[in-house]
Amino acid sequence: METRGQRSDAYHKLREAIVSGQYHPNERLVEASIAQRMGAGRTAVRAALVRLDQEGLVEIEPNRGARVRLISDREALEIEEVRAALEGMLARRAATRVTAEDLSALRQVITKMRERVEAGDSIGYSELNATFHQRIWTAADHPTASHLLGSLKSQGIRFQYQTALRPGRAQRSLREHEAIFGALKAHDEDSAETAMREHLAEVLDTLRWAIESQHRAARWLPG
Amino acid sequence: METRGQRSDAYHKLREAIVSGQYHPNERLVEASIAQRMGAGRTAVRAALVRLDQEGLVEIEPNRGARVRLISDREALEIEEVRAALEGMLARRAATRVTAEDLSALRQVITKMRERVEAGDSIGYSELNATFHQRIWTAADHPTASHLLGSLKSQGIRFQYQTALRPGRAQRSLREHEAIFGALKAHDEDSAETAMREHLAEVLDTLRWAIESQHRAARWLPG
DNA sequence: ATCGTCAATAATGTCGACAATCCGATCGGT
DNA sequence: ACCGATCGGATTGTCGACATTATTGACGAT
Incomplete structure (x- = not known):
């Protein structure tokens, strides 16, 4: 059953990608492309972004999308x-x-x-x-x-x-x-x-x- | 011209409601009812719940919904x-x-x-x-x-x-x-x-x- | 050339519908 | 009366479609 491990780990994947430096500070995080890149739906990616925003790794500006937060x-x-x-x-x-x-x-x-x-x-x-x-x-x-x-x-x-x-x-x-x-x-x-x-x-x-x-x-x- | 102040503050409203004790620890937070109660869409409520979960005020169990987290x-x-x-x-x-x-x-x-x-x-x-x-x-x-x-x-x-x-x-x-x-x-x-x-x-x-x-x-x- | 206007594009925000899942209740067998 | 299987309602999870909003570039007036 279900060979593909498609769980709600869009969050973990994305987090890991950011922490490991695959995305640079201030880089835009476009929902659609991320969704495609990691084989998840846009919904899951959106949820992941909200979490990461709350966590401080990502910054969401209303109507302007998410980017990797730059730590001053x-x-x-x-x-x-x-x-x-x-x-x-x-x-x-x-x-x-x-x-x-x-x-x-x-x-x-x-x-x-x-x-x-x-x-x-x-x-x-x-x-x-x-x-x-x-x-x-x-x-x-x-x-x-x-x-x-x-x-x-x-x-x-x-x-x-x-x-x-x-x-x-x-x-x-x-x-x-x-x-x-x-x-x-x-x-x-x-x-x-x-x-x-x-x-x-x-x-x-x-x-x-x-x-x-x-x-x-x-x-x-x-x- | 939107007289009703329907912004993305579902998060703030819900947070305030929890902190001020309107919802008790372990109480279930049903998306639909909350959405109705505060005149927001289910989407917004969902996002708010995810944030509150990350923040530690709420606990989401997959497929089982969210409840107010009980602090031991x-x-x-x-x-x-x-x-x-x-x-x-x-x-x-x-x-x-x-x-x-x-x-x-x-x-x-x-x-x-x-x-x-x-x-x-x-x-x-x-x-x-x-x-x-x-x-x-x-x-x-x-x-x-x-x-x-x-x-x-x-x-x-x-x-x-x-x-x-x-x-x-x-x-x-x-x-x-x-x-x-x-x-x-x-x-x-x-x-x-x-x-x-x-x-x-x-x-x-x-x-x-x-x-x-x-x-x-x-x-x-x-x- | 500079600035402002406006259209075209790209991305986000939101909604409704449907599938998947869980919980409780009902029912039948022992 | 007890226990397990099964069904139904309620709720969550996900998808696609569409409206809304920013951004970019072209165009034209000064």
Whole structure:
């Protein structure tokens, strides 16, 4: 029965396409073409767009259609700030809840991170970074916050690798992660939260630097 | 020339109706009847429901329709935790950004709060409470966080007045607000954040108490 | 050449109809 | 009386058609 998996995942497909960069910021999202491209009806696509709009990934202007929402520099910084506040809280919670498996998984991630740093592989490092943080989310066992963080993350995706460009950042970042790990291992709530906050404060600074240096570059090569 | 203001505000209307308690948790939301009741087409109502689902106010089960989402006790506590983390950050930001008008507005609110406490008017106090916090949001000038807080608040609406039931709570709450105000007035970031965090930690405790005492009551009067 | 007007086109917004699905009730067998 | 199958009403899901609205480009007046 029904070989084709035509479900209501127009939403998931479209979301994935946007997050993975197949559609660029400000690019128009025409219902008909999307519908055709992913073999769904216009109705389903419309519903997906409404959801994505509510989620902040897409912007719908009445009678003018939908486009991929462009996250401004300022907004990216705000997102990072929110992330810091939320993850600080999660780190605190995680400190009293991490299981042995969590800790061993985290330790493994850190080991791989160290490899990546020594290999000078920034993007590999960034990905491990993401899994490290997400493991803490699950350890914290806090669906509400995790959900929000996931949503914010996909909005900030455009800035994901920007922070890795700063020279020497990876080494420092690695040390910060080790500090977080240590606090979690010791089940020390306060240290865990502060370590996480300090880490994300650094990230925030680095992001500010990246954005600033981007502006500087744009001024040299106008157009 | 359309005298009737039939716009796409099916969403706003429905949202307001849910938040204001016209529809109870778990109540079914039948597209046809809602459409009729608010003079919109089924299409618009459908779109509104999708948005509300994404927003967390409504739950759509495929082929089974939409109902007002019931926020569990656990979730209410999680929401309050997130709120604490976010508002702590906002208080810190506000400390360096409050204007003279902000401060005078806050002072006024506190004055009215004191009146309400002395009059024993818990619900009047709760409303002032909301305006106090929201004024801080605007002072913090942080759209991303404010937006999230607004959304969370409407989800937790069911528990809004629960915390006011605890004896003596209002007096303590008032003192906490005064502390926050003092820190903001002094433009002291650290104090502002800690004051806000301590305040919301108290609120969280009170909420735990309220939920617990509710359970206790339910055990005595089964059914 | 510049500006405004207007038509042609493309895309969105909305409606009605119908198919698919679910829920409850009725009915028959044991 | 109990249980499972079956039918009917109610509701959701989807499609196609059409009206509405923006956008583009051509045209003509100044």
